[in-house]
Amino acid sequence: MTELSEFEHGLLVGLLIGEASFGGDGKQPQVTVRMHVRHEALFRWLMDRFPDTRLYGPYHHGGRSYYQWMARGTALVRDVLPLLEGKVHSGVDGYAAERFEEMVSRYSGYISRERARLEAIG
Numbered sequence: 001m002t003e004l005s006e007f008e009h010g011l012l013v014g015l016l017i018g019e020a021s022f023g024g025d026g027k028q029p030q031v032t033v034r035m036h037v038r039h040e041a042l043f044r045w046l047m048d049r050f051p052d053t054r055l056y057g058p059y060h061h062g063g064r065s066y067y068q069w070m071a072r073g074t075a076l077v078r079d080v081l082p083l084l085e086g087k088v089h090s091g092v093d094g095y096a097a098e099r100f101e102e103m104v105s106r107y108s109g110y111i112s113r114e115r116a117r118l119e120a121i122g
Helices: 006-019 037-049 073-084 094-106 108-121
Strands: 020-024 029-036 054-061 064-072
Touching: 006 020, 006 029, 006 037, 006 073, 006 094, 020 094, 029 037, 029 073, 029 094, 037 054, 037 064, 064 073, 073 108, 094 108
Parallel strands: none
Antiparallel strands: 020 029, 029 064, 054 064
């Protein structure tokens, strides 16, 4: 992950508050952003800054054309979560804060284990 400027950090937090799905697959947490292909430059921006995340698409079906960006596993815990913690709260957006906190709570064991593993390898 590249170091983000203050502006880029704010852009990321705003994007994820407004567009992200905070969830998981039952084993690990994930943050997903799905938007129209016209936002390709924004997805490329995400990939430039978070190269260990994944970009899927473009998909074309049901009259829709979109990309899907996903941060999960090590990339989520190491690179994305630290940028969101303390920034996504009810004073900014209650609904997003609730979804974020539910994800962090549901996957707290995974997050703790991954952070311990990352700390151990230095």
